[in-house]
Amino acid sequence: MKKLYLLDDAIISPLGFSTEENIKAIREGRSGLKRQQKPEITENSFYAGIIDESPLNDDFKAIGNPKKYTKLEKMMLLAVQQVLNKNPNLNLAETALVVTTTKGNINLLKDPGNFPEIRIKLSELGKVIADFFGFAQTPIIVSNACISGGLGLAVARRLGSIGKIKNAFVVGGDLVSDFVVSGFNSFQALSQEACKPFSNDRNGISLGEAAAAMLVSIDKPESSGNIALIGDATVNDANHISGPSRTGEGLYQSIQKALKETSISAAEIDFLSAHGTATIYNDEMESIAFHRSALQDTPLHSLKGYYGHTLGASALIESIITKHSMLKNYLYSSKNFGELGVSKSLNIIQQNEEKEINYGLKTASGFGGCNLALVLKKE
Missing domain, CATH: 3.40.47.10 (Thiolase/Chalcone synthase)
Known part of the structure; x- marks a missing residue:
């Protein structure tokens, strides 16, 4: 199979609203995890990384009306926009859109607000992103539990290898919804501390919400390092x-x-x-x-x-x-x-x-x- 080149990218998370801000935070050892309370779900506190919607809305106003989009949609749209800003001449009519998520807008089950019922469907999430930017091709939805984001890259590579696509946006995102919190709580898997991967005193998972976008291509870019x-x-x-x-x-x-x-x-x-x-x-x-x-x-x-x-x-x-x-x-x-x-x-x-x-x-x-x-x- 052909190689897939990883080009420009963007991350929207509690650590920052760009890849650069995220890397800076990681380099400095800063975490986006904070103690959370959901007494209607669990009497115990737990740690999670949750994005403050107020600054998210402030940033989103530069590209659209925050009231017309769900929190997850705003996160994903901002990530795509950042990458497009670096690639103003990209032909979206010839660029595939791969959307990766586990639960999408599942928070609308609890509080649909003014959004129509169809908005909860994963296919509709892809359509919202495609319509916002003008992607011509039908979005490809990848929802395979927690490998989805990486699997989206593999799907883009395989489609490129058989000549179906040349360029693609891989966009991923999920929220810390009540549905997800209650699910992991039912497994007794939520850690009451910030999670400790591979440590002997680890005692469970910390949840987080974020979105990311990456432009990928079968064609090798002209830059010196790829x-x-x-x-x-x-x-x-x-x-x-x-x-x-x-x-x-x-x-x-x-x-x-x-x-x-x-x-x-x-x-x-x-x-x-x-x-x-x-x-x-x-x-x-x-x-x-x-x-x-x-x-x-x-x-x-x-x-x-x-x-x-x-x-x-x-x-x-x-x-x-x-x-x-x-x-x-x-x-x-x-x-x-x-x-x-x-x-x-x-x-x-x-x-x-x-x-x-x-x-x-x-x-x-x-x-x-x-x-x-x-x-x-x-x-």
Whole structure:
């Protein structure tokens, strides 16, 4: 298959309303997670990264009427607009739109406001984005649990490889809705502290909301430094609707298939961006899969301590941060990590450091047994 080049991007999150602001916050060790209260759902407080809608509306006024769009739509539209500002000559009639999310506008179930019932459909979310900017092609919706954001990149690459598209926008987003909070609370998976991926004192997930957009292309750009997606694979472990495989089989196979496609070995991977949700079973499963893949010595981090789990946006945001890490040859620490709390040894990044990164690996896993591996190369 062809390479997919990762071009301009934007992140809208509690850490800032641009990729640059987000990277600056991560470099400085700042987290977007704050203590939250939802007494109607749980008597216990929990940590989550939630975007203040007031400054979001202030920024959105520059491109549209905030009252006409949901919070999630505004986040996603702002992300796309930032990328378009850097590419004013892009022909949207020839550019595909890939929208990745797990739940979309599901908050409208509780409070529809003045929005019509159809607005809750994922297809309608894609249509809102397409109509706002004038994308000519029907949006492609990718909703495969928490691998959705990264899977959107893989879908764009595969469509490009068979000549269906040349350029695409991959746009991801999700909210910390009452639906999502109540769901994770029912699993007793919400941490009452900021989450601690791979640590022995981890006790659950922190949720987050964010949106991201990335322009991608099959054509190599003329810039001197580029990051390309050169291998991808997704394997479902078919273990349980919400519990990952105890052997890490699906993630292991995803990694092996992605590496085989690129004809490189695990030893050549310079950096690994893990899923790292800080739940007991997810982190353990990942450690087993990484160990089986001979990646136990590869520098690794999870970004969940900065963002929380942003669901359908997470793998896209983490791919964006991986891209910039590779371009800058800079590794960011895995926030809130203490003492290793999984059965297999891992090389967790505990402080920011400079390192030559030629090959990166991004992995993700999610409900329903889905797993994803993306291999990135610097050119």
